[in-house]
Amino acid sequence: MNDRRETLKAELVRVFQKLYFQGTINMYEGNLSVRDGEVILMTPSQQNKETMTPEMIVEMDPEGNLLSDNGFRASSEYKMHLEIYRLRPDIGAVVHDHSAFASAFALAGQPLRCEMAELYMFYGGEIPCCRYGTPGSDEVFAEFEQYFLQEKKNVVLLANHGLTAAGKDLEEAFSRAEAVEKLAKITLLARLLGKENSLPSGEAEKLMKR
Ligand SMILES: [Zn+2]
DSSP, X not given: OOHHHHHHHHHHHHHHHHHHHTTSXXXXXXXXXXXXXXXXXXXXXXXXXXXXXXXXXXXXXXXXXXXXXXXXXBOTTHHHHHHHHHHOXXXXXXXXXXXXXXXXXXXXXXXXXXXXXXXXXHHOSEEOEEOOOOTTSGGGGTTHIIIIIISOOSEEEETTTEEEEEESSHHHHHHHHHHHHHHHHHHHHHHHHTOOOOOOTTHHHHXXXX
């Protein structure tokens, strides 16, 4: 087994446990993957995150065929990850979670408008909300081509479900998921205050240039 792959597996476990211990996902929720050339490494289905080890990470090809039998199944949502890798060669990692504030917007079927200056630079005007699909089915990612490929989004909400973020590596995908959760929290708090101001006119264009 090559060193790079071992490192990536260890990183998947570390980030998965971080999401769990910080309360972003429950024991059996969420799934992460990393692309290593023609091999996709994915967190296993229905396993205790506290006791997870790198040996439990599943290896598959881009079509979803298991490349070795380590006794674990890939997450049932693996197809959603594979679709993003298929659409975007620049993507090297995918994070899917059910973080509370982003999921609240997903439950309401509302895209997230980004009017916070520094977040705007990374997320543009809107984080879209994909229409509902049964978890694990192809319907979940029916709109990924539009959002991830045509509109070059890196994070989407999944109606009545959660969020999915992509990045060049796991750190970037994680940071995007984390930032969108923060944005959802801020937006909800602003709504409690009863007011959401837009960025000043011309500012969005200025931020996008940076
Ligand atoms: Zn899910």
